[in-house]
Amino acid sequence: xxxxxxxxxxxxxxxxxxxxxxxxxxxxxxxxxxxxxxxxxxxxxxxxxxxxxxxxxxxxxxxxxxxxxxxxxxxxxxxxxxxxxxxxxxxxxxxxxxxxxxxxxxxxxxxxxxxxxxxxxxxxxxxxxxxxxxxxxxxxxxxxxxxxxxxxxxxxxxxxxxxxxxxxxxxxxxxxxxxxxxxxxxxxxxxxxxxxxxxxxxxxxxxxxxxxxxxxxxxxxxxxxxxxxxxxxxxxxxxxxxxxxxxxxxxxxxxxxxxxxxxxxxxxxxxxxxxxxxxxxxxxxxxxxxxxxxxxxxxxxxxxxxxxxxxxxxxxxxxxxxxxxxxxxxxxxxxxxxxxxxxxxxxxxxxxxxxxxxxxxxxxxxxxxxxxxxxxxxxxxxxxxxxxxxxxxxxxxxxxxxxxxxxxxxxxxxxxxxxxxxxxxxxxxxxxxxxxxxxxxxxxxxxxxxxxxxxxxxxxxxxxxxxxxxxxxxxxxxxxxxxxxxxxxxxxxxxxxxxxxxxxxxxxxxxxxxxxxxxxxxxxxxxxxxxxxxxxxxxxxxxxxxxxxxxxxxxxxx
Amino acid sequence: xxxxxxxxxxxxxxxxxxxxxxxxxxxxxxxxxxxxxxxxxxxxxxxxxxxxxxxxxxxxxxxxxxxxxxxxxxxxxxxxxxxxxxxxxxxxxxxxxxxxxxxxxxxxxxxxxxxxxxxxxxxxxxxxxxxxxxxxxxxxxxxxxxxxxxxxxxxxxxxxxxxxxxxxxxxxxxxxxxxxxxxxxxxxxxxxxxxxxxxxxxxxxxxxxxxxxxxxxxxxxxxxxxxxxxxxxxxxxxxxxxxxxxxxxxxxxxxxxxxxxxxxxxxxxxxxxxxxxxxxxxxxxxxxxxxxxxxxxxxxxxx
Numbered sequence: 001x002x003x004x005x006x007x008x009x010x011x012x013x014x015x016x017x018x019x020x021x022x023x024x025x026x027x028x029x030x031x032x033x034x035x036x037x038x039x040x041x042x043x044x045x046x047x048x049x050x051x052x053x054x055x056x057x058x059x060x061x062x063x064x065x066x067x068x069x070x071x072x073x074x075x076x077x078x079x080x081x082x083x084x085x086x087x088x089x090x091x092x093x094x095x096x097x098x099x100x101x102x103x104x105x106x107x108x109x110x111x112x113x114x115x116x117x118x119x120x121x122x123x124x125x126x127x128x129x130x131x132x133x134x135x136x137x138x139x140x141x142x143x144x145x146x147x148x149x150x151x152x153x154x155x156x157x158x159x160x161x162x163x164x165x166x167x168x169x170x171x172x173x174x175x176x177x178x179x180x181x182x183x184x185x186x187x188x189x190x191x192x193x194x195x196x197x198x199x200x201x202x203x204x205x206x207x208x209x210x211x212x213x214x215x216x217x218x219x220x221x222x223x224x225x226x227x228x229x230x231x232x233x234x235x236x237x238x239x240x241x242x243x244x245x246x247x248x249x250x251x252x253x254x255x256x257x258x259x260x261x262x263x264x265x266x267x268x269x270x271x272x273x274x275x276x277x278x279x280x281x282x283x284x285x286x287x288x289x290x291x292x293x294x295x296x297x298x299x300x301x302x303x304x305x306x307x308x309x310x311x312x313x314x315x316x317x318x319x320x321x322x323x324x325x326x327x328x329x330x331x332x333x334x335x336x337x338x339x340x341x342x343x344x345x346x347x348x349x350x351x352x353x354x355x356x357x358x359x360x361x362x363x364x365x366x367x368x369x370x371x372x373x374x375x376x377x378x379x380x381x382x383x384x385x386x387x388x389x390x391x392x393x394x395x396x397x398x399x400x401x402x403x404x405x406x407x408x409x410x411x412x413x414x415x416x417x418x419x420x421x422x423x424x425x426x427x428x429x430x431x432x433x434x435x436x437x438x439x440x441x442x443x444x445x446x447x448x449x450x451x452x453x454x455x456x457x458x459x460x461x462x463x464x465x466x467x468x469x470x471x472x473x474x475x476x477x478x479x480x481x482x483x484x485x486x487x488x489x490x491x492x493x494x495x496x497x498x499x500x501x502x503x504x505x506x507x508x509x510x511x512x513x514x515x516x517x518x519x520x521x522x523x524x525x526x527x528x529x530x531x532x533x534x535x536x537x538x539x540x541x542x543x544x545x546x547x548x549x550x551x552x553x554x555x556x557x558x
Numbered sequence: 559x560x561x562x563x564x565x566x567x568x569x570x571x572x573x574x575x576x577x578x579x580x581x582x583x584x585x586x587x588x589x590x591x592x593x594x595x596x597x598x599x600x601x602x603x604x605x606x607x608x609x610x611x612x613x614x615x616x617x618x619x620x621x622x623x624x625x626x627x628x629x630x631x632x633x634x635x636x637x638x639x640x641x642x643x644x645x646x647x648x649x650x651x652x653x654x655x656x657x658x659x660x661x662x663x664x665x666x667x668x669x670x671x672x673x674x675x676x677x678x679x680x681x682x683x684x685x686x687x688x689x690x691x692x693x694x695x696x697x698x699x700x701x702x703x704x705x706x707x708x709x710x711x712x713x714x715x716x717x718x719x720x721x722x723x724x725x726x727x728x729x730x731x732x733x734x735x736x737x738x739x740x741x742x743x744x745x746x747x748x749x750x751x752x753x754x755x756x757x758x759x760x761x762x763x764x765x766x767x768x769x770x771x772x773x774x775x776x777x778x779x780x781x782x783x784x785x786x787x788x789x790x791x792x793x794x795x796x797x798x799x800x801x802x803x804x805x806x807x808x809x810x811x812x813x814x815x816x817x818x819x820x821x822x823x824x825x826x827x828x829x830x831x832x833x834x835x836x837x838x839x840x841x842x843x844x845x846x847x848x849x850x851x852x853x854x855x856x857x858x859x860x861x
């Protein structure tokens with residue numbers, strides 16, 4: 001061949017990638033004489049615990065008439081309702097029959113109506129006008145009767161809601177039937193009901209778990225979202241009990257209020273009474289987070305606001321939020337809220353639940369703060385219930401043995417391969433480059449793994465084995481193709497033969513990569529490492545290592 | 559190497575038999591394998607025994623010398639369904655438990671019971687079932703994509719079908735082997751079946767390319783491809799066998815070494831799949847190609 005070996009592009013590329021892999025792996029011996037590198041190992045080699053959490057939720061399309069919801073809800077509370085008028089944003093009605101809570105024919109007050117929770121009310125004589133929307137009415141109705149948070153997702157030909165609880169289709173139908181509602185059907189006529197949560201909810205749950213793990217001093221814990229409702233958490237060096245405790249135990253969230261002298265605070269309510277947290281929204285130019293407290297929480301806030309004097313002088317008696325005893329937010333009560341709370345206090349009426357908004361200011365800063373506050377409010381509760389669907393624990397000592405043993409298995413396998421190759425070719429000049437190429441492929445896979453910081457686990461090692469196997473196969477194909485008559489042919493013939501060999505191995509590599517690809521996109525968490533290693537390994541082999549081998553054996557056998 | 563010595567024998571066999579005769583034995587084996595899988599499916603509802611990952615449950619592996627009786631007594635409060643050895647460790651399998659029971663069990667093995675280094679695996683039945691569906695889907699999609707690529711590469715019907723059929727047969731025979739030996743389907747065995755798709759087509763592509771694109775006497779070309787193909791399969795087979803032995807039996811030499819079940823599972827399935835591949839490549843695939851290339855019409859087109 002005309003060019004010198006070290007000037008050949010295949011060799012240059014090969015050497016470059018080997019050096020890059022060396023830098024990426026960065027092997028070294030530390031002071032204790034122990035081997036260390038930048039390679040990261042997965043749980044099954046390092047020891048620790050793994051949790052597979054399923055986020056319990058349902059995404060469903062709902063068909064319901066808001067006036068029917070209003071009719072049912074207000075009849076239950078005050079007596080038979082007659083709907084007078086209905087528009088996009090208002091429903092006008094009056095109470096005509098006797099109810100259970102209030103004496104017959106007496107029109108409830110604005111506060112009593114608003115306490116039911118369907119929007120703001122305007123009362124004139126016996127006519128009540130409720131400002132509400134279809135989405136809001138349905139959302140509130142479902143949330144009350146299913147006892148969980150419900151989020152309106154938008155209209156996709158039908159109203160789509162995320163119901164953050166485990167409910168069955170029939171439970172949902174049962175809740176909807178008293179108001180004449182039903183589960184919406186898609187174009188194909190199939191009911192829209194999926195047991196999953198939105199990507200957003202999954203992301204939010206992930207963010208909150210991260211926050212919690214940070215509070216426990218566990219940094220950079222990999223949480224991998226899988227499909228639409230699974231989160232995989234790998235906790236290195238932690239046993240399963242501790243792992244489950246951390247994930248299952250909510251942070252301690254508390255609301256306190258400044259008392260008279262404005263220097264001491266008093267307990268108002270614990271985070272467990274926060275039943276729902278909205279996403280950050282912009283209102284009148286400022287950002288804020290809406291959240292809902294249950295009856296106990298609402299009464300506690302009402303009493304605290306009045307008794308501390310906050311309703312008269314909000315600025316002097318700010319509400320403070322604490323997470324694990326750290327202050328994360330404080331703000332005065334809005335005047336409108338103060339008036340509302342005072343009115344409720346004077347009537348000494350029990351409030352079933354109450355929606356509050358924590359404002360965080362305007363602009364980008366306000367938005368960021370709102371997002372943080374959302375996570376903090378959530379630290380009291382994950383947005384959805386989670387159930388542990390799978391878990392595992394590998395003790396560190398066992399992981400270390402696995403590691404040692406896989407290295408031994410790999411070495412023995414390599415020696416065996418060398419032996420078989422020797423029996424076939426009986427030429428050092430073929431065996432050495434072949435084994436060296438195979439080893440270099442493994443080295444480059446490890447380099448890649450350490451570069452992108454992905455953790456090697458047992459399935460990835462199985463992938464490495466698969467690559468060694470196909471790699472040797474391909475080297476045999478190259479060798480046999482080139483040495484068809486047993487000796488190195490002329491340059492022209494060599495070039496055509498190497499072309500044929502690569503046609504075969506590229507076809508074989510393409511099939512392997514394609515065969516592995518479903519594992520990449522499917523949420524098969526555990527086999528993803530296997531698929532990635534195999535695909536990367538095959539690519540490294542075909543594009544970098546095997547071309548160099550083809551060039552080297554020509555040089556050696558000429 | 560014994561597989562290498564197979565070349566002259568197999569070569570003689572191929573030269574001495576007509577293509578129809580070559581394809582019959584592999585097809586019989588394929589049919590038997592299909593019957594086995596079908597029978598398993600009819601009698602148990604699943605073609606192979608489902609392992610813990612797909613069926614759900616709890617598995618605890620302890621480093622202990624305690625007898626089965628002692629262990630059964632120690633965990634009598636929990637639904638122990640099976641006790642077995644995994645290397646020189648003991649593995650206890652539990653049936654379905656409530657969330658609280660699972661927690662209590664984990665706490666017990668990690669602290670109260672005092673066994674060193676327990677390995678724990680838990681899988682919910684529902685998630686296991688969805689994993690099962692995904693595994694089937696993964697294998698099916700892999701296979702279909704592989705078939706599409708093969709047709710794209712060769713662009714001729716019969717040779718492509720031959721490759722796809724041999725790959726299919728490899729997988730079916732390996733699966734039937736899993737079913738007969740009572741190995742449980744685990745993530746490892748699924749990975750192995752997918753690997754098999756890759757390994758299986760390697761030698762088939764080699765064979766098909768050599769026979770279709772090279773000039774020369776057909777039987778000589780088959781022999782040439784066989785020399786290369788047998789080397790490929792025997793190196794892989796040798797490496798995998800060693801992996802299997804180390805992952806499964808090294809505790810006999812170094813008592814502290816555990817069994818690495820995922821590697822052991824992958825290896826045993828591949829060993830059988832590769833043996834099936836030897837037969838399918840050199841009898842089934844070769845037989846079909848020989849018949850195809852010896853047809854008068856094809857010969858005219860090719861020469």
